[in-house]
Amino acid sequence: MNAGYASIVVMGMTLILLASGWKPLLFGSISGRGLVAFATGWIALSFVQVPIGGWPVNGTLLLLAGISVWAAARQRKPMDGAQLLASGVMVGLFGFLVHSLAEGAPMLLPSPDGFLTCWLALLIFCLYRKPLPQIGVLSLAVLTEALLHQYANSGAAALGYGVWQDRWWVYLVVTRLTTILLAAAARMVRDKAGRLAARRKKARD
Known part of the structure; x- marks a missing residue:
């Protein structure tokens, strides 16, 4: 499957589940309007390119x-928000390390994406x-890993396309299901x- 297709498929499946009444289980108290606004924004911004x-x-x-910033701001205390942002950066560093090891020693991690997805979900x-905190952490993790990858490769490609979009949606679904x-x-x-x-208490009595 070409890069970028997985995100479209997973997003479509997620929207179908939401329309089928699975929102309380999958996304808890996050409003349906907020989720629709996010999906609409994702589709619209996927066609936008900004030089930074x-x-x-x-x-x-x-x-x-x-x-990520919104999720951190919604925490009860400023320190909790700072911890959420720090957690996102930490998970992103872990993801970058895994992919770097896979590139340098592919025999150690023949399937780095599958390995990372499972461990990221557990972490x-x-x-x-x-x-919401989970989404904030994994969003910042993907952003951190993308920036580190771009810096390590001297900005050889456009940032945030294809594979990064796929990873975010796959990470989201696997994390929530886990x-x-x-x-x-x-x-x-x-x-x-x-x-x-x-039963034991009743038996003793």
């Missing part, structure tokens, strides 16, 4: 930067559970443990 520092930058990266799950599944598994374990403890 001599680099041609796709408009979607500017949208991701705005989402973000450990940091945050709610949708969060939903692990949270459901944790609830099942707690419920099972609670029933078992109740």
